[in-house]
Amino acid sequence: MGNSHSHSSRKPSHAGLDLHHAHATPVLHRKRSAALSALTLGLSSYHPQELSFREDSSSSSVSDRDEKRSFDPPPVYALSTTPDIPENAALLAYKAFLKEYPQYQLTWILDALRRTDFARLDRNGEAYVDYMGGSLYPESLIQVHASFLQRSILGNTHSVSNSSRLSAACADEARRAVLEFFRAPPGYTVVFTANASGALKLVGESFPFAAGSTYVLGADSHNSVHGIRQFATARGAQVAYIESTDEGGMDVAEAKAVLRQHRPRTGGRASSASAPSLFALTGQSNISNAKNPLSLIQYATSQGFCTLLDAAALAPTSVISLTDTPVDAMAVSFYKMFGFPTGVGALVAKESFLASLERPWFAGxxxxxxxxxxxxxxxxxxxxxxxxxxxxxYLNLPAITDGLRFLSAYLPFLPLRLSSLTRHLITSLSELRHDSTDTPVVQILSRRPTKDVKTIGEQSDTGSVVSLLFLSPSGQMLPNSFVEYAASTHNVSLRTGCMCNPGGAAALLGLRGAMAQLPADATLRAFEACMGRELGVVRLSLGLASDFRDVWRLVEFAKLLGCERARTALWDKWLEDRTGVAL
Structure with missing residues (x-):
């Protein structure tokens, strides 16, 4: 029940994926090495050492190796299909990229996926770089789910009819898929929510905060993590922040010091029992690109804290094992992981932790x-x-099962691929200069990757987010609203602003002092007026369907803003469209 997806829903043109059955695995219609043939939906079967990049030891010439490497036919996926991007320039740039990151070719399976499930990107000539806002859905996942809905009768799970039992079976299957994906040991369960924010709110509103409790969190966190402090203070608890570093994230030593300082009391003369305290860790910042070590979860537990992990930004491109990191509760959003469906997230939690929570109401x-x-x-x-x-x-939960199995097949390849692309993007943007003054076109603010990922399954030390400012020839910040306008005219989908992460944004922009001085009635407009500029950053984020073309198009767009003539034309058009708006 719930996994008898029709074989007729699969189209031959989608050779890179077979999701017509709930137990489907990717089908690759080209020759693969013995190591790659070990690909399964269970990540535990991967042996990264077998897939590390090695120089070809055959007698082929260096030029042959540069052209072909390990697969046939030669790669053509770097060639642009849009009229405004010359193919020869893209190809030359791609060859230079491969010389610097030869291990990138190990991820060719994602190029096959790009040509099938995400072909619409190149048909439309779109450079989509807002995966942190929402991943793109694979076309086959939509086809599979639509086919299942067309032939199935699903009813409200709060009944015992055949249609209701089918819905309940699909929901149970989705719960099992979530637990398997995150390698949860016995004792965990899955609560489906509207999104990760809904999952975090469930914990905040139900946690038994009391006088003597402490809520500890990082400054570089999403607003939904900050929002829990409202529940804490309403019940008399203290709120303690771990400050952000200049590049976001937190210093591990400082984090441990804050946890030690605020650890729950364990009894004694003054108290016979400790007041429950909560530590919320952001697994990966959605603005600063910083990954916080999950080992802090174990440390907080050793200090007597209950633990909560915001994994919304971490889960789409990183392996998370609840066996290795037994956090009390974890929040995720599935649309950020595989694009569809929106409106479904989850709180993955220990049943013992849920039993300790006190819900403020009940519902149907x-x-x-x-x-x-x-x-x-x-x-x-x-x-x-x-x-x-x-x-x-209940109508969308079957898509969760298929989406997780889909992502499981490609997740091991993402850190290597995205690390290579992110490092190349940062280097290329940092080298750009204005043609009129030879000053930098951009200022990179977010944390830069330092680890050179070279093997399949190896994890990266940062995410794949680049937060930056575009600069004028005089070195002043170009308004983010102008950059957003210019990007939209060149088919670049990016995001600007503070990304619902005020602490991370303040750290990157050097505004922590100004943030501390905010009046109680502060508004964004007043804050920007005080600072004399728009607040926020330009965020570029890569993900499941990203390839070299997206990075190349981004760099070409940035070059336009470094060209006096092109930028001036865009600026004049932007001003024309904003007639009557105060700048």
């Missing part, structure tokens, strides 16, 4: 018996049901 689906009128309430027997208010998104 969360209860077994309600006395009305009266005050008796008996909560649902299954722990996850106590936290799923109303009817879950």
């Amino acid at each position: 689906g969360t209860v077994d018996v309600v006395q009305a009128p009266g005050g008796i309430v008996t909560m649902a027997a299954d722990m996850h049901e106590r936290f799923e208010d109303g009817t879950i998104n």
Whole structure:
């Protein structure tokens, strides 16, 4: 039930993927090495040492190796299909890129995926670089799900009809898929929510904060993590921040010091029991590109904290094992992982942790018996049901199962691929100069990767986010709204602003002092007026479908803003469109 997807839904042209069955694996219609043939949906079967890049030891010439390497036919995926990008320039740039990052070719399976499930990017000539905002959905996942819905009858799970039982079976299958994907040991369950923010709110509103409790979090965190402090302070708890470094993230030694300073009391003369305290860790910043070490989870646990991991930015491109990092609760959004569906996230949590939470209300689906009128309430027997208010998104849950199995096949390749692309993007942008003054075109603010990932399955030390400012020839910041306008006219999908991460943005922009002085009635407009400029950054983020062409198009776009004539024309058009708007 829930995994009998029709074989007829698969189209022959999508040779890079077979998702017509819930137990499907990628089907590759080209010759593969013995190591690559070990590809399965379980990441534990990977042996990265077998896939590390090695120079060809054959008698072929150096030029032959540069042209061909390990697969046939030669790579053509760097060639642009859009009229405004000359193919010869893209190809020359790609060859130079491969000489610097030859291990990139080990990820050719993602190029096959780009030509099938994400071909619409090149048909439209679009450089999509907002994966941190939302991943792009693979076309085959939509086809599989649509086919399943067309032939199935699904009903509300709060019933016992055949259609309802099918929905319930699909929901159970999706829960198992989530637990398997994150390698959760026994004792974990999955609560489906609207998104990661909904998952974080469930913990915040239900955690038994009290006088003597402390909520510890990093300054470089999403607003949904900051928002939990409202629940903490309302119950008399203290809030303690771990300051961000200049490049985002947190210093491990400082984080441990804050945790030690605020660790829960463990009894003694003053108290017979400790007040529950919570530590929320951002796995990866959505603006600074910093990855925080998950070992802090174990350290916080040793200090007596309950632990919460915001993995919304981390999960799409990094392996997370709840066996290795047994956090009490973790929040994710599935659209950030594989693009579809939106409106579904999850709180993956220990049942023992959920049992300690105190929900402030009950709703349909969360209860077994309600006395009305009266005050008796008996909560649902299954722990996850106590936290799923109303009817879950049962029509979309089968797509979660297929999406996770899809991502499992490609996730091991992403750190190597995205690390190479991110490092090349940062280097290329940093080298750009204005043609009129020879001053830098951009200022990179986010954390730069330092680890040279060379093997399949190896994890990177940062994400694949580049936060920056575009500069005028005089060195002043170009308004982000202008950059966003210019990008849209050149089919570049990026994002500007503070990314719902005020602490991370303040650290990158050097505004921590100004942030500390904000008045209680502060508004963004007033803050920007005080600073004399727009606040925020330009964020470029790579993901599942990213390839060299996207980076090349980004660099070509940045070159335009370094060209006096092109930038002036864009600026005049932007001003014309903003007539009457105060700059």
